[in-house]
Amino acid sequence: MKTDHLMHIQFTPDRSLQEQIREHVIDNIQRGVFGDSALPSCRKMASMLRVSRNTVVLVYERLVDEGYLYSQERSGYYATEEARKKCDISVGVQQAATHLPNVKPALFWRKRVKTDLDKQRNVVKAADWQQYPYPFLFAQPEHSLFPLAHWRECGRLAQRSSVIKDWISDSVDCDDPMLVKQLQVNVLSKRGISAKPEEILITVGTQNSLYLLADLLVEKGTKVGLEDPGYPDARNIFSYHGADIEPLRVDPQGVKVSSQMAGCDYVYTTPSHQVPTNVTMSMDRRQKLLDSAEKNDFIIIEDDFESEVNVVSQPSPALKSLDSNGRVIYVGSLSKSLSPGLRIGFMVADANLISEVRKLRRLMYRHPPSNNQRTCALFISLGHYDTYVRKLKNSYKEKWTLIRQLLEQHMPQCVTDETLGGSSFWLRLPEGMKAGEFAQRAQKVGVLIEPGDVHFMHPERESFSYIRMGFSAIDINMIPAGIEKLATLLEPDGW
Known part of the structure; x- marks a missing residue:
């Protein structure tokens, strides 16, 4: 040939x-x-x-x-x-x-699958969002900020022969002790949390932490209180495991402590930056929530979402750091602050609970990839993580300040509660406007935003007027033009 x-x-x-x-x-x-x-x-x-x-x-x-x-x-x-x-x-x-024969659709699978996950409501993003000039989307990173050279350096260090022996073997159900140590010293300590190694579990992100907890703690009839509006996948995860969901209203101080909590077994909350409103729970409200948990015998699941990115004040201490009765399960993630694709999260709770969650995790995937854990541990230990978070916070502060000014100038009727930062704004459209239709029209002029109805447990007429506008991914130079385009759509002739 x-x-x-x-x-x-x-x-x-x-x-x-x-x-x-x-x-x-x-x-x-x-x-x-x-x-x-x-x-x-x-x-x-x-x-x-x-x-x-x-x-x-x-x-x-x-x-x-x-x-x-x-x-x-x-x-x-x-x-x-x-x-x-x-x-x-x-x-x-x-x-x-x-030469396979024509295969008919296997319709029998619908009878065998125990639930229809298609019925769950989720946040939907355009797959080609990076092609749009004004992507006001949440939870997408600004790639230019990521310290790629430092991450590569840590990856190279993790491949040294003296280090590989630490992670190349199957760790069964154990985590990388170096990463656990770095979380203790350089991450949790900044949230006021003191935890022993046996009180920490590494997961593959916050969603994974919530799924493990739901699988272990929830059965049909378990009552779980969730913020409303709130994090859609928390609702989906606990509902999937048979929980009765109790919607808990949110005000400018965070989730409202009310008689509704008295009948709950668990209460899930995002006190640092409430999802999706971004309000930060006040110190008074935090103490009332802890007191209610003790009085009514329920457990608090604290999702310490975006705790690092308060832009107008110092972060409040985590609920877990104020907990003297062991009633708070703390879940955090490096995925949001470092990289969504990294999939590194962690859970902090009583050692007895962590022991049981570890056994369950072993049945699912044993442990997160050890080489990723070690690379992440090196990244934190060498100071790269702190440097990156500071850079991220500065970027968010600059964008947040600019957007806030532009919203007050061009869309003042849409501004809701004052917030301390985060990476998005929660806006309400004028009476009569539907967020879904508004988002579709915005997309046609290159602006991507997210309708907010998915965050409500029971979508009603008022929920369809909210939108979420993230800014982590958009270039700061594109923000003014993007907001001006949105403002034009608010005018009668813009439709």
């Missing part, structure tokens, strides 16, 4: 040339392009791909080490027999797949 055919790769800048060439060669081997003939020489391959000869040499030598190629003196490189056998198998599978 001739191998002097033209080979071409559309290289992308986000991956190394060697990696892309290696994949291309393996793909050609698996498709039987080379058969038992020699591959193009290093010099010829380099000329076709317009890369250096040394780059191709390194790729070929790596493929030899991996068992895809073998070198024959004065003849060249050939695909190994084992690699060609894999090719025959894959071709056979593909051929078999093309």
Whole structure:
């Protein structure tokens, strides 16, 4: 078989040339392009791909080490027999797949799945949101702020032979002791929380923490009080596990402490920045909530959401730090402050509860990836996390201040309660305007916002007039024009 055919790769800048060439060669081997003939020489391959000869040499030598190629003196490189056998198998599978009979839709699955998750209401974001000039979306990062070089450095340090031995083995149900220590010293301490290692569990984010708690503590008939409006996935998770949800109203001081809580087994709250209104729970309200928990024998699940990004005052101490009776389960996350894709969260609670949650976690996924835990631990220990959070806070403060001024100037009728920061604004549209329709019209002019009705347990007419406007992802230079476009849509002729 001739191998002097033209080979071409559309290289992308986000991956190394060697990696892309290696994949291309393996793909050609698996498709039987080379058969038992020699591959193009290093010099010829380099000329076709317009890369250096040394780059191709390194790729070929790596493929030899991996068992895809073998070198024959004065003849060249050939695909190994084992690699060609894999090719025959894959071709056979593909051929078999093309001769499968027409398969009817498996309708019986609807009867076997125990619940219909499609009925849950969730926040929906445009998949191509990055293509829009004015993405006022919540929980999406500003990529330019992430300290990529420092994260790579920590990843490299985690790969040292002296460190790999700490995390390469299966840890069964244990967490990286270095990360637990860093959380104790450099994260929880800033929230006023003192916790022993046996009182801390690493999870793959806040949602995972809530799911573990619901799976362990909730059964049909368990009453869970949730802020209303509140975090949709907390409602979805506890409802999925059979809980009776008690909606708890929110005012400018946070969740209202009322007689409704007396019948609750658990109360979930976001005191640092209430989701979605962003109000911060006052110190007086925090103490009243703790007193009510003790008096009425319920447990508080504290989601310490966006605690680091108060922009006009110092953060209030966590509820957990004020708890003297062991009634607060604290869940936090590095995903929101560091990176949503990192999926590192943590839970702090009584050691007996953590022990039981750890056993349940082992049945699900044993523990979060140890190498990610160690990389994160190094990132915190070297001071990069604190530096990044300060940079993030400064960015949020600058954007928050600008947006607040622009809202007062262009959309004063939409401003709701005064907040201390966070990464979004909770706005109410003028009477008669529906948030869903408003968001669709905004999208047509390049502005993305989120309708707020999903945050209400029982959507009513008034809930359809709220919108959530995040600002973590949008370039600060694009904010004025984006808000001016929104303001235009508020005018009668803007519709």
